[in-house]
Amino acid sequence: MFLLLGEKVRTRSSPVGTHTCAVCKSEQVFSDHGETLWFAVFGLSLFPLEERAHYWRCENCLTAYKPRELEQPSSVPLVKDVVIYLLLGYDQQEQRPLADEICAKVTGFDFPDSEVRDLTRDIASGRLNVAELVRRYASSLNAIGKQQVIEAAFLAAYACCDIQYEDRLRINQIGSALDVGLEFVTYAIDEARRQKNYGIRRLPDIRTEV
Ligand SMILES: [Zn+2]
Structure with missing residues (x-):
């Protein structure tokens, strides 16, 4: 049987409320961003292989931070x-x-x-x-x-x-x-x-x- 195996990157983004951005120096809306590499068969994601990216982002200046560590950009x-x-x-x-x-x-x-x-x-x-x-x-x-x-x-x-x-x-x-x-x-x-x-x-x- 022929199986088309591969990898697929899936991204996700969800709001995490407002926090003080160290770059904007003011309260801004933040979101949680993630990118995960999935094992795929026939283009369907079956299970995650590794997390490629995970950070919080200020939606005003787009600076990335380590999640919950907002003293300085990552x-x-x-x-x-x-x-x-x-x-x-x-x-x-x-x-x-x-x-x-x-x-x-x-x-x-x-x-x-x-x-x-x-x-x-x-x-x-x-x-x-x-x-x-x-x-x-x-x-x-x-x-x-x-x-x-x-x-x-x-x-x-x-x-x-x-x-x-x-x-x-x-x-x-x-x-x-x-x-x-x-x-x-x-x-x-x-x-x-x-x-x-x-x-x-x-x-x-x-x-x-x-
Ligand atoms: Zn900012």
């Missing part, structure tokens, strides 16, 4: 992780004001010096695995949040070096951990460039290869 901790991870990779971990500037410009949220120090220590010691964190928390981000993480990664790399193939590869790998395609990564980088890199300047000792 993208903010990942933006911080990725920026510190890249600064460490370029041996620029002393550039703490740069980490704060990138986070503030991309997300609108500060990255205080003490937090930068603590996170740098944890990531440098291997206690926090950034790729694993990005994979684990990607499901609480929507496209806006994923774009912010990639823009922040690009800006950190841009500030530290003249972007070459391997630098772009690092950004692509972050995109892959976020479960987005290369077109999305390219789009996010182009957006950052369109914003004139948010005014982020290159560190003074960067040499430009000719």
